[in-house]
Amino acid sequence: DADVTQTPRNRITKTGKRIMLECSQTKGHDRMYWYRQDPGLGLRLIYYSFDVKDINKGEISDGYSVSRQAQAKFSLSLESAIPNQTALYFCATSDNDSGTSGYEQYFGPGTRLTVT
Amino acid sequence: AQSVTQPDIHITVSEGASLELRCNYSYGATPYLFWYVQSPGQGLQLLLKYFSGDTLVQGIKGFEAEFKRSQSSFNLRKPSVHWSDAAEYFCAVGGVSSASKIIFGSGTRLSIRP
Numbered sequence: 397d398a399d400v401t402q403t404p405r406n407r408i409t410k411t412g413k414r415i416m417l418e419c420s421q422t423k424g425h426d427r428m429y430w431y432r433q434d435p436g437l438g439l440r441l442i443y444y445s446f447d448v449k450d451i452n453k454g455e456i457s458d459g460y461s462v463s464r465q466a467q468a469k470f471s472l473s474l475e476s477a478i479p480n481q482t483a484l485y486f487c488a489t490s491d492n493d494s495g496t497s498g499y500e501q502y503f504g505p506g507t508r509l510t511v512t
Numbered sequence: 513a514q515s516v517t518q519p520d521i522h523i524t525v526s527e528g529a530s531l532e533l534r535c536n537y538s539y540g541a542t543p544y545l546f547w548y549v550q551s552p553g554q555g556l557q558l559l560l561k562y563f564s565g566d567t568l569v570q571g572i573k574g575f576e577a578e579f580k581r582s583q584s585s586f587n588l589r590k591p592s593v594h595w596s597d598a599a600e601y602f603c604a605v606g607g608v609s610s611a612s613k614i615i616f617g618s619g620t621r622l623s624i625r626p
Contacts, residue, residue, distance in 0.1 A: 400555075429613075436521065438602060438618040439556075454613075486555060490614075499606050500546065501614055503555040 399423045400504035402487050408510045409477050417472045417507050419487030426492050428470040429501065430454075430462060433484040442485075445470055446492075477511040484508050514539045516605050518617035526625040527595055533588040533620050535603030544606040545586040546614065547577055551599045559601075562586065573597070598624045 400421045409415050419428065426447045431439040431454075441454030443462040451462060459481060463471045474481055485508075488501040515538045525531055537543055544563040548556040560571025567579040577588045586603060600621050606614040 431616075436618060438518075439616040441613060444613060488556075499544065499614065500558060500561055501556075503548075503557075505555045 398505070400487060400489055400502055402485075402504040402507050404507060405505065406508045408512065410512055411478055413477050415474045415477055415509070417485055417487075417509070419470045419472070419504055421468050421470075421487075421489045421502075421504075423489055423491075423502060424467075425489040425502070426467065427490045427499070428464065429488040429490075430460075430470070430472045431486045431488065432456065432481075433486060433506075439486065442472065474509075474511075477509075479511045482509060482511045514543070514605050514607065514615050516603050516615055516617035518601075518603055518620050520620045521618075522621045522623065524623040524625055525593055528592050531588075531590045531593045531597070531622070533601050533603075533622070535586045535588065535617060536584050537586060537603070537605040538584065539605055539607060541607060544614075545577075545579060546604040546606070547571065547575070547586075547588050548602045548604065548616075549573075549599050550602065550619075556602065559588070593622075593624055595624045595626070598622055 403418045429444045430442040440456050445464045461473045484506050486506050487504040490499045490501045517536045546561045547559040550556050559575050560569050562569045562579045600619045602619050603617040604614045
């Protein structure tokens with residue numbers, strides 16, 4: 397089984413709808429991240445969480461919110477989806493020990509979201 | 513502020529030819545450096561990483577990268593590419609601070625000419 401899973405894998409929704417993307421991990425990592433990927437822009441950080449009680453905004457958090465329900469679960473919500481939120485969304489995890497991993501991130505398979 | 517530049521948006525090489533993908537970073541201290549690969553329709557997979565020790569690091573799939581502090585570079589190389597290497601490659605930089613995040617470059621798309 398995959399260490400980092402994302403649901404759904406694909407979603408088409410309409411403008412103004414609320415949508416939630418879910419991420420679960422079995423790696424036992426404390427740190428979790430949400431990114432969006434757009435062609436030519438690489439990955440941009442939306443939100444990140446260093447533990448269950450710690451939530452931080454990334455560089456493009458406007459229009460998004462998150463919930464860290466447990467160490468293993470980190471959800472991303474679009475309260476009122478708009479077409480320019482059409483993108484590929486990735487969840488990632490890392491552990492707290494930089495000594496051996498350098499905070500290396502492990503990625504889920506991605507969710508392709510289309511807002512019409 | 514930390515940043516990563518991948519100056520080549522798209523590169524095409526012939527199968528069997530050598531490959532070098534460029535990455536330049538900006539970071540105020542000793543960086544952690546990573547190369548990830550994203551195959552079509554897939555998530556990102558770590559190829560290799562550097563955060564101390566030997567500046568030439570070996571990764572999976574026959575890739576290697578060399579950290580050059582004086583040039584703020586971490587270029588990815590492979591002596592002979594295979595058609596299966598066609599993918600998007602991302603360079604990333606992070607830091608030693610516990611509050612550090614990883615910043616990704618914009619990616620280089622690699623195409624392989626038969």
